[in-house]
Amino acid sequence: MDRRSRQRITEGCIKGILFICASLSILTTIGIIGILIFETVEFFREVSFFEFLTDPQWTPLFVDKHFGIMSLVCGTALVAFIAMLVAIPLGLLSAVYLSEYASARFREVVKPLLEILAGVPTVVYGYFALLFVTPLLQVLIPGLAGFNALAPGIVMGIMILPMVSSLSEDAMYAVPMDLKEGAYALGATRFQVAVKVVIPAALSGIMSSFVLAVSRAIGETMIVTIASGQQPRLTLNPLVPIETITAYIVQVSLGDTPSGTLEYRTIFAAGMTLFVFTLALNLMSHWLKERFREEYR
């Protein structure tokens, strides 16, 4: 019995250790939110919230300082929008192709190859956007600046494509066979089945993948840092240099900004803005996915 009680203590200790490891994930979240809130609150002691939201300029590193996050948000949104213009149609079409048309062999070969796209380090995409895609586009669009929102947007779209494609395909795959068979029995073509039956039935799952893709796009850092410039501006013109939230954080981090200064805190205020957006999108995506699961249980 002595052996057993020793064993029990061991088991208890192990459980405790495992619990501590598991709670690390909660601590990470608390850490992220805590750090962001702490520095952001300090930031807003010096800059009014109103100015932060309405000032059209973001120039914390200049002598004439302005703290209007909107120009960074605008740049972020612009690049993300271009990325979505690429990723959503291509992702959806390839999802339809892979789930409704392709042979099993084709899927087996192509899916892992597409996954490689998602595994390429983003700094590589940045290189490609700046030194290959932009020069190529400049041939087609003479007014395109060397740094712009268009090229990184397109490259980012391709990077996100496998995620959209594979999550949408999962959703389409989960649509019950009898729904499809019903349509096929009426003489529908695959196209009709895909567009009239499968996509509507899988819609919340597909939307969930879109929302997640947007979240990925606005959080992406290196492509835009390398290829879209460092000029925050309130514009929807994809041909000129802009700056995203993420690129701004990198820009400051590369410099020698001492901690505790207002400049230092701007990256946390920017980070907080980014975090709030991505969190909202992630939760929305999660909610859509749950809804989709509910429908086909």
Next chain:
Amino acid sequence: MTKGPLSRNKLIDRVFKITALVATVVGLVFLSVLIIDILIDGLGRVSWSFLTSFPSRRPERAGILSAIVGTLWVMGLTALFSFPLGVCAGIYLEEYAKKGVLTKLVEINIANLAGVPSIIYGLLGLGIFVRTLALERSVISGALTLTLLILPIIITTTRESLKAIPFSIREASYALGATLWQTILRQVLPVAMPGILTGTILALSRAIGETAPLIAIGALTYIAFLPESVFDPFTVLPIQTFNWVSRPQKGFATNAAAAIIVLLLLTLIMNSIAIYLRHRFQRRIKW
């Protein structure tokens, strides 16, 4: 019934099929162009002296020694931290935690953490490891930051591998009077291990390409010495690449392409190991 609408439908179907196929292939074409472009730009630069030289002001004399060594240091430590932490957390959540509101919350939390942009992890690392714990811009700060970044992936992969182990194995062990931990350690974990390792390597191969969080914690972009302890400053391959890409001279762009080739090779090797492990795992175990 007329032939009209039916053949028109068929035509639409064909056109759509081809469009969809093209859309599927676009990504692959893009990937091929990217790889070819980088090989053309950089392959000529990859040489022994490139691998064994420190960075330099003169592009043709610069190399990636400090970046490679830095990457190995950071990745080694990241693996050392993230693997046990992630596996233990996964075991707790899958085997010990009672299914309830709290566990559900932890699950949502982990899913959300996986979706937090990596640069935010950089800010976390900057605030906690670099400033609060005063570990400075060191290898260990970098490794701890990347550990937190990939932990959600390792936890999820561990849970999925554990979930895949048939209940009958656990039952057999309990029926012999084994405790929960004995059952996990001696029966469940060995069988789940190839799956866990595969996921961990994939997570690490993601970490190896991470640039933004390490820049945020202040990893240096130009470094002409090797770290001698975990408290030394460092640089890594992606940061070195980034540094070269952002310089105007053509020679540095070539260096960047060459560094990318090395980086992609490292990622490729890690992924191949993961795929090999998964393959072996699938073949060996049949229930």
Next chain:
Amino acid sequence: MVDEGVFSILKLNAWYGKKHVLKEVDMTIRANHVTALIGPSGCGKSTFIRCLNRMNDLIPDFRLTGEITHEGMDIYSPEADPIEIRRRIGMVFQKPNPFPKSIYNNIAYGLRIFGVKDKKRLDKAVEESLKKAALWEEVKENLHQNALTLSGGQQQRLCIARAIAVNPEVILFDEPCSALDPIATAKIEDLIAKLKKDYTVVIVTHNMQQAARVSDFTGFFMLGDLAEFDVTEKIFTTPANKLTEDYITGRFG
């Protein structure tokens, strides 16, 4: 028939969630005899046998009331330790479930987790258990081969050997032959008949011939009730309960 049993079960009720799966079951299980539990699927016989070594503890939502005493100790009392109980009361499952390890390590596992490290003692235990399970002759040359390469029948005998190795007092069999062919089944049945010399055996089966062949006592479960419990011969020749008669003559189930 009161006391004198290895197990005495009093007013046992069990639930999965809201589903009442065992109702007011009373039973006494005698040492060194084979007790068979029969009944249509879903009657509660498997639930019942899994109560005897607290295997149901592993199922969330499971709940029971009543009393099960083993050798005079209430196995559901707060002081009772399920780990100790399972060590003394072994179990063999429906589907053979060897560990994906060597034959030797399958059998040595139970002893190792109990802290036995001595190689000689392990060797001896492995050999003895395999002999008792009538598997030794077939595998003695390949003890380090993976257990999953054995045939279904061999795997099940390995599971029996594994249960024997920790030297339990009782062995519970939960439909041990349902995944096996007739020849393998015959071997297991022979084995069970021999095992009662050393162990108390409880077996759940949906094969009535099997119950008749191997057991001394038989309990007939019906919708969670123990409809009848008696000497096997009596159950199969002159059952007291009409339901039992209908079942064993094949009118339902």
